[in-house]
Amino acid sequence: MSGLLVVVGTGIKAVGHMTLDARAWIGAADEVHYVTTDPITEQMIRGLSPGAQSLARFYEVGRARHDTYEAMTQTLLAGARAGRTVCAAFYGHPGVFVWPSHDAIRRARAEGIRAIMEPGVSAEDCLFADLGLDPAVVGCAQYEATDFLVYRRRPDPSAALILWQIGAVGDLAWNPGRTNADNLRVLVEELVPTYGADHVAVVYEAAQLPTFAPSILHVRLGDLPGAPLTTASTLFVPPRERRAPDPAIVARLALDPRRFGIGA
Ligand SMILES: C[S@@+](CC[C@H](N)C(=O)[O-])C[C@H]1O[C@@H](n2cnc3c(N)ncnc32)[C@H](O)[C@@H]1O
CATH class of the missing domain: 3.40.1010.10 (Tetrapyrrole methylase, N-terminal domain)
Incomplete structure (x- = not known):
């Protein structure tokens, strides 16, 4: 048996x-x-x-x-x-x-x-659809919000950043509806050197019921500690800048440099 x-x-x-x-x-x-x-x-x-x-x-x-x-x-x-x-x-x-x-x-x-x-449809899949993000275009890093802080993960300002469990940042217990604003301030302190306080992120919640629209709340990073967050909130931080291609790598890969805007 x-x-x-x-x-x-x-x-x-x-x-x-x-x-x-x-x-x-x-x-x-x-x-x-x-x-x-x-x-x-x-x-x-x-x-x-x-x-x-x-x-x-x-x-x-x-x-x-x-x-x-x-x-x-x-x-x-x-x-x-x-x-x-x-x-x-x-x-x-x-x-x-x-x-x-x-x-x-x-x-x-x-x-x-x-x-x-067996796989299922994740919040990230919904985010890609609702926010029109194709990770192939700019790249995308994602972390659990507390993990991001504790391990001092370094964001890449030219790629998209997704932070999960933002409503429970710094809380290892189950406390729905009680986001700690001090912990969010720590998060803001970590993000601002890379993006600036005026960089606009999205507090995202995919719709859970058919025919309902997602919640897409644009928030300046500096205002994040006062944003309304729930256990279903995910933070999306768009890239701040474009990354320049490396001509040496393009040449080594024998790629057409014009495809990457080099020598155009
Ligand atoms: C324990 S994880 C579960 C994730 C789930 N297994 C998935 O595949 O999406 C909970 C976190 O998922 C994200 N999440 C869950 N529901 C969501 C929704 N409706 N919209 C956006 N993010 C959601 C939030 O970051 C939330 O804190």
Whole structure:
């Protein structure tokens, strides 16, 4: 009797983003556990699997997120260890900024249990569509907001920058609706030397319900500590400057220099 762990994503926008793969696994699994952010997706999951259980019960205000994630991982592993097919459904892409999904898969595999992940539509995918950003054009770096500060990541002013979990910057516990303005000031201090306080960024929230529009709030970096942020906010910082091509590299690659505006 060998168990199976399948991690799927339900996307960001209710109904339309849930892939056929995700629906099939949710419908076929012996047990289903989920983290969703809207009631329609929750209803869909329960329609496909009436016994499905929300993992959100492990969130408690002030509780370290690490503890919550460990409880989620243990729940997923328990069923798979008992030989059941367990489906874990996380909103968005289940492998993008989701600790327990990767952790449960790693630990299941280490115990000889088959474990797989199916991709989903992430907030980043929605951002690319709603803000008209193609990362191929200017490049794009992305970080978790607290990680960006703690590890002193260096932004490239010629590339796009995406900061996730901006509403919880500097907070390792679960405190929805309580963004720390002092922590945002630290973030502003780190960004301003590269971009300037007047550089305009976007506080972005993809629509979670069909027919609704995304929230796209333009904010000067200097005003970020007073911006209205939620647990679903993502910060997009556009590039400040264009990068000049390197003629020596263009020559070594035998590329046409005119294609890069060299010698035009
Ligand atoms: C724990 S991560 C989950 C990400 C999710 N797995 C995904 O694929 O998008 C939570 C963070 O994702 C981003 N996020 C979640 N929902 C969002 C939305 N509707 N619009 C923009 N960003 C969102 C925010 O940065 C938020 O703090």
